[in-house]
Amino acid sequence: MNSPPPRVVVADDQALVRTGFRLILGAHGIEVVAEAADGGEAVAAVRRTLPDVVLMDIRMPDMDGLEATRRILEGATEAPRVVMLTTFDLDHYVYAALSAGASGFLLKDVTPEQLVAAVRTVRAGDALLAPAITRRLVERFARTSTASAALHRDLAALTPRELDVLRLLAEGLSNAELAARLHLSETTVKTHVSRILTKLTLRDRAQAVVVAYETGLVSPRSSL
Numbered sequence: 001m002n003s004p005p006p007r008v009v010v011a012d013d014q015a016l017v018r019t020g021f022r023l024i025l026g027a028h029g030i031e032v033v034a035e036a037a038d039g040g041e042a043v044a045a046v047r048r049t050l051p052d053v054v055l056m057d058i059r060m061p062d063m064d065g066l067e068a069t070r071r072i073l074e075g076a077t078e079a080p081r082v083v084m085l086t087t088f089d090l091d092h093y094v095y096a097a098l099s100a101g102a103s104g105f106l107l108k109d110v111t112p113e114q115l116v117a118a119v120r121t122v123r124a125g126d127a128l129l130a131p132a133i134t135r136r137l138v139e140r141f142a143r144t145s146t147a148s149a150a151l152h153r154d155l156a157a158l159t160p161r162e163l164d165v166l167r168l169l170a171e172g173l174s175n176a177e178l179a180a181r182l183h184l185s186e187t188t189v190k191t192h193v194s195r196i197l198t199k200l201t202l203r204d205r206a207q208a209v210v211v212a213y214e215t216g217l218v219s220p221r222s223s224l
Helices: 015-027 039-049 065-073 092-100 112-123 131-141 146-151 160-170 175-182 186-199 205-214
Strands: 007-011 031-036 053-057 081-086 104-107
Touching: 007 015, 007 039, 015 031, 015 112, 031 039, 039 053, 039 065, 053 065, 053 112, 065 081, 065 092, 081 112, 092 104, 092 205, 104 112, 160 175, 160 186, 160 205, 175 186, 186 205
Parallel strands: 007 031, 007 053, 053 081, 081 104
Antiparallel strands: none
16 A cells, blocks of 8 residues: 655745745645745744655754754654755755654755655655765764764674674665675665664764764774
């Protein structure tokens, strides 16, 4: 049985961007349930409409997308997936947003096909992180420290196999690639990933990537 199409909130201070995204998504059967011109409106729209996915601009007046993302995800058990929208693929706010719980990011010049695929990808629970860009973000912005390691739970809760899976997740490997590398079935890999997220109290693979680097399990240079 097919799941219903994703319900989306679009938050951007440019009306033209919001309209364009609404038209593109609508043409593919994806409903935009609300639009917001700043972070405060985005938080209110999410609470009112309970969407599956939020497309969140980073730079907006009054309250930016990063603060709005924190407020939407903080303490929420049934929070939507948040995808950050940016003009620059190395915007330092993107890394901060991933740490806050966002499920990935998109450049605003994405093609219609990429936009639709992105919404469906994060709605399905996957992270929207291209391996090359993930490594560049981490190389530039990740800071390994005892404090950040403690903040992101104790990796001792993971089994040796789960640590292997987390290291490969940090390289941006898909489930199929993980299965091939570790000589496991995709079903087994999915089970390992699910257990990692549960044990570390993480929302999705994007947060797992951040944790892998910030705890020092993987270093930026080792994955280049």
